[in-house]
Amino acid sequence: MHEDIDHRVLLRPIETTSRRYFVLLAVVLLAILSFVIAYAYQLQHGLIVTGLADWGSGGGATWGLYIGAFIWWVGIAHGGIILSAAVRLLGMERYKPVARIAELLTIGALSMAGLMIVVHLGRPDRFVTNIILAYPETVHTSPLVWDVTVITLYFVLTATYLGLTLRYDIVRLRDELPDRFDPLYRLLTVGYRESEDPVVERMVWWLALGIIILAPLLLHGGVIPWLFALLPSMPGWFSAVQGPQFLTIALTSAIGSVLVISLAFRRAYDWGALIGDDVFRGLGLWLGLFALLFLWLQLQQVITGVFAPPIDVDAATSAKLSSPIYWLAIVMIVTALGYLTAQAIEPRYFTIPRTVFAGVLVVSATLIEKTFFVIEGFLHPRFDMYAAVPGSYIPSFIELSAILGTLAMVTLFFMVIAKVIPVVELHAIEDDASVADWEVEP
Amino acid sequence: MTDSDLGEHSDQAQSWEAQMRSLLEEGGYDIDLGIEMARDAQRLVAGELSEQEFHERYHAAVTEEFGTDERPVATDEPSASFVELLTGECSGGEDPSRREVVKALGVAGGALGLGGMAVADQQRTSTQAAADGPDEPDIQYGMVVDLERCDGCLQCVTACADENQTSNGANWMYVLAYLDEHTEQENFLVRPCQHCSNAPCEKVCPVRARHTREQDGIVLTDYDACIGCRYCQVACPYGVNYFQWGDPEVSEEELDPNHIWDARGMRVDSRPPKGVMGKCTFCPTRQDGLQGEDKVGTVACMDACDAAGMRAIHFGDLNNPESRPRRYLRERAAEELDDDTDLDMDADWATSTTRWRKLSAFRLLEDLGTEPNVIYLGNQPGERADQQEGPVPYDLIGRVDRRKDVLDERTVGITGGDD
Ligand code: SF4
Numbered sequence: 109m110h111e112d113i114d115h116r117v118l119l120r121p122i123e124t125t126s127r128r129y130f131v132l133l134a135v136v137l138l139a140i141l142s143f144v145i146a147y148a149y150q151l152q153h154g155l156i157v158t159g160l161a162d163w164g165s166g167g168g169a170t171w172g173l174y175i176g177a178f179i180w181w182v183g184i185a186h187g188g189i190i191l192s193a194a195v196r197l198l199g200m201e202r203y204k205p206v207a208r209i210a211e212l213l214t215i216g217a218l219s220m221a222g223l224m225i226v227v228h229l230g231r232p233d234r235f236v237t238n239i240i241l242a243y244p245e246t247v248h249t250s251p252l253v254w255d256v257t258v259i260t261l262y263f264v265l266t267a268t269y270l271g272l273t274l275r276y277d278i279v280r281l282r283d284e285l286p287d288r289f290d291p292l293y294r295l296l297t298v299g300y301r302e303s304e305d306p307v308v309e310r311m312v313w314w315l316a317l318g319i320i321i322l323a324p325l326l327l328h329g330g331v332i333p334w335l336f337a338l339l340p341s342m343p344g345w346f347s348a349v350q351g352p353q354f355l356t357i358a359l360t361s362a363i364g365s366v367l368v369i370s371l372a373f374r375r376a377y378d379w380g381a382l383i384g385d386d387v388f389r390g391l392g393l394w395l396g397l398f399a400l401l402f403l404w405l406q407l408q409q410v411i412t413g414v415f416a417p418p419i420d421v422d423a424a425t426s427a428k429l430s431s432p433i434y435w436l437a438i439v440m441i442v443t444a445l446g447y448l449t450a451q452a453i454e455p456r457y458f459t460i461p462r463t464v465f466a467g468v469l470v471v472s473a474t475l476i477e478k479t480f481f482v483i484e485g486f487l488h489p490r491f492d493m494y495a496a497v498p499g500s501y502i503p504s505f506i507e508l509s510a511i512l513g514t515l516a517m518v519t520l521f522f523m524v525i526a527k528v529i530p531v532v533e534l535h536a537i538e539d540d541a542s543v544a545d546w547e548v549e550p
Numbered sequence: 551m552t553d554s555d556l557g558e559h560s561d562q563a564q565s566w567e568a569q570m571r572s573l574l575e576e577g578g579y580d581i582d583l584g585i586e587m588a589r590d591a592q593r594l595v596a597g598e599l600s601e602q603e604f605h606e607r608y609h610a611a612v613t614e615e616f617g618t619d620e621r622p623v624a625t626d627e628p629s630a631s632f633v634e635l636l637t638g639e640c641s642g643g644e645d646p647s648r649r650e651v652v653k654a655l656g657v658a659g660g661a662l663g664l665g666g667m668a669v670a671d672q673q674r675t676s677t678q679a680a681a682d683g684p685d686e687p688d689i690q691y692g693m694v695v696d697l698e699r700c701d702g703c704l705q706c707v708t709a710c711a712d713e714n715q716t717s718n719g720a721n722w723m724y725v726l727a728y729l730d731e732h733t734e735q736e737n738f739l740v741r742p743c744q745h746c747s748n749a750p751c752e753k754v755c756p757v758r759a760r761h762t763r764e765q766d767g768i769v770l771t772d773y774d775a776c777i778g779c780r781y782c783q784v785a786c787p788y789g790v791n792y793f794q795w796g797d798p799e800v801s802e803e804e805l806d807p808n809h810i811w812d813a814r815g816m817r818v819d820s821r822p823p824k825g826v827m828g829k830c831t832f833c834p835t836r837q838d839g840l841q842g843e844d845k846v847g848t849v850a851c852m853d854a855c856d857a858a859g860m861r862a863i864h865f866g867d868l869n870n871p872e873s874r875p876r877r878y879l880r881e882r883a884a885e886e887l888d889d890d891t892d893l894d895m896d897a898d899w900a901t902s903t904t905r906w907r908k909l910s911a912f913r914l915l916e917d918l919g920t921e922p923n924v925i926y927l928g929n930q931p932g933e934r935a936d937q938q939e940g941p942v943p944y945d946l947i948g949r950v951d952r953r954k955d956v957l958d959e960r961t962v963g964i965t966g967g968d969d
Pocket residue numbers: 742743744745746749750751752769785786787788789790791829920
């Protein structure tokens with residue numbers, strides 16, 4: 109713990125804004141603008157401007173990068189729950205300084221996942237109303253509706269969780285927080301009493317527990333893979349292993365992105381003492397462990413697919429194994445795992461940039477692998493008589509701009525939120541005994 | 551169960567116990583301990599005994615008897631340094647929060663399990679209800695397609711495109727000429743939507759736009775409800791869906807108003823508007839009499855096939871024994887039998903051939919459980935069947951075959967050319 113760190117350190121992002129901040133802001137806004145223009149163009153002309161097409165006689169892939177990015181963002185959103193579970197449920201105090209950053213990432217990433225679904229639709233204007241109207245019936249049968257349900261629930265729970273944990277900090281730091289956001293702070297801390305702290309503590313604990321059951325087991329280990337894994341007509345997808353396989357995607361990409369954002373904050377605000385080396389070392393180990401799990405589950409699929417496969421599985425597997433894109437993703441993960449293992453065995457190999465680079469490798473590999481997974485399904489369906497099957501798909505600039513745009517939006521989200529609320533919780537620099545020292549106005 | 555049943559049951563149990571006892575005696579271990587444990591194990595399962603009580607009761611005895619007890623007992627934590635590395639904490643055995651996590655997870659797991667059972671129950675009753683009948687439509691439109699009569703002229707493809715004004719490449723009716731692995735013979739597969747009775751496309755639709763019309767079992771898309779998620783296209787095993795990726799080639803005004811809304815007032819016919827899914831409809835506005843009484847019970851592709859003199863497509867109510875497809879099936883079966891007996895006049899087994907045995911009828915990918923309502927007569931394509939260019943190429947009828955070629959023209963970016 110870092111009891112020796114002054115609480116003003118936490119306020120650095122709010123109190124100082126560098127030139128680099130504005131440069132980054134300009135870049136980010138530019139990227140968002142390009143996405144907005146691309147999407148406006150798509151709205152005007154229809155999805156015909158993307159690289160997507162009908163599978164079958166049409167010779168294309170029905171879903172592509174948008175859905176790949178959707179899966180990816182939902183996976184990244186698991187950073188919040190992994191960290192808060194570690195900190196709140198398992199008492200791993202060392203990760204406290206990055207817990208809130210990870211929770212904020214959940215909010216940002218889930219929003220991007222939702223946005224990807226909307227962007228992917230032919231008639232986004234009907235999305236909300238029509239889903240709600242048909243909900244009582246469709247919730248029984250449509251995996252897509254299950255996804256919408258679980259994601260919404262996850263979002264609400266995480267937001268509640270964040271809101272509750274923020275109250276404590278804002279009340280205690282209020283005098284040092286900028287007055288221009290006063291209405292927001294008032295709203296967040298409405299009705300605060302010191303006596304609520306232990307109660308909130310319990311509520312937060314239960315919320316964390318609820319989310320940890322919901323998010324990994326039901327979301328990325330459940331309804332997201334079930335979008336694909338329940339369809340017997342697509343041998344590349346139809347498999348009981350997809351649940352665990354998707355879960356490893358969530359765990360690896362989540363930790364990878366927490367690594368990246370932690371380093372960004374550490375560098376930007378000179379937080380070497382606050383977000384210590386041990387955070388990166390520890391997260392690196394976890395990343396390695398989950399990457400290993402990822403590879404192990406890939407192996408399961410490959411072995412089943414090559415040993416004595418039925419004709420359709422055979423076609424899907426051999427296509428996968430002869431695709432350079434698949435191997436690119438696997439090699440990226442193996443490389444990251446290699447370094448992380450070396451670093452675990454021989455600590456002198458450890459450096460923060462290398463660990464974070466391993467994180468970047470894994471996060472990029474998961475986007476590639478999952479998009480590839482989605483497309484592969486269409487290219488090698490069970491009913492593959494069509495001359496136009498396997499079809500082809502290359503992501504259009506429109507779709508690529510969505511990846512860029514969502515990345516920029518999450519960056520912007522962090523840049524803005526860091527100016528408004530403390531992104532590292534007060535608990536990270538105090539032990540419970542010192543709570544009483546704070547003077548709290550009723 | 552009656553009382554006597556119960557009595558019999560416990561009699562059996564007693565003799566079973568005696569049997570087991572003699573078996574165990576040969577093993578040389580403490581039989582009474584074993585049997586007592588077995589009884590308590592049953593109580594454990596029945597919930598009369600907690601697992602902890604059970605383990606506490608027997609841990610010492612088992613260790614004494616077997617020298618070791620490998621069942622999980624909460625003794626010391628695995629104080630591995632790897633765990634320490636990962637958690638950053640020394641694993642103190644008495645961490646209350648950790649214990650609580652385990653307990654609460656147990657409770658949650660139980661709740662999940664119960665929830666799952668409740669869902670399963672519900673499903674069972676609903677499928678039972680379906681099997682009982684009231685939900686089954688009296689009329690089930692479908693087709694019998696005689697592939698042996700098809701010569702690949704593509705008249706049905708043209709007729710469907712004209713009827714529904716579909717964009718080029720959206721070939722709702724599609725004919726594949728194909729070669730199978732071990733034959734040189736060219737076969738045809740006529741592929742409309744299969745209007746499945748257990749349609750996966752309908753199951754996955756998040757807004758119930760894809761639905762089965764109750765009065766006649768036709769699978770349709772409500773163009774006013776569809777949000778264009780394309781999940782139906784993903785879930786359909788046959789690849790019969792064609793999305794409206796851009797603006798339709800034929801504008802709204804040019805469409806025949808009697809050919810858009812069915813009798814329910816639902817917008818389900820003709821080509822879909824932009825951003826919405828389309829596929830073969832079995833011509834619902836015809837079935838509803840909106841295009842004249844004479845067109846009820848017909849579909850555009852069948853008319854064209856008849857006009858071409860092929861009579862390969864037979865559309866009608868599959869539940870009605872007097873419908874055109876059912877009559878055709880009988881006719882063909884009789885024909886097959888005649889042919890068969892002609893050929894094998896003097897062979898004995900010919901007389902034992904049943905009427906249906908020689909008629910090769912199949913449904914596409916029937917093993918997927920979709921319950922298609924299109925029945926094919928003729929050769930079933932094998933798993934390795936491959937489409938070839940047919941006698942009439944698609945460009946000859948002014949239609950694009952591989953739709954991606956058209957769509958690529960509007961793609962912003964690299965399209966991969968025309969391979
Ligand atoms: S063939 Fe495909 S689109 Fe037609 S009803 Fe069956 S699953 Fe649905």
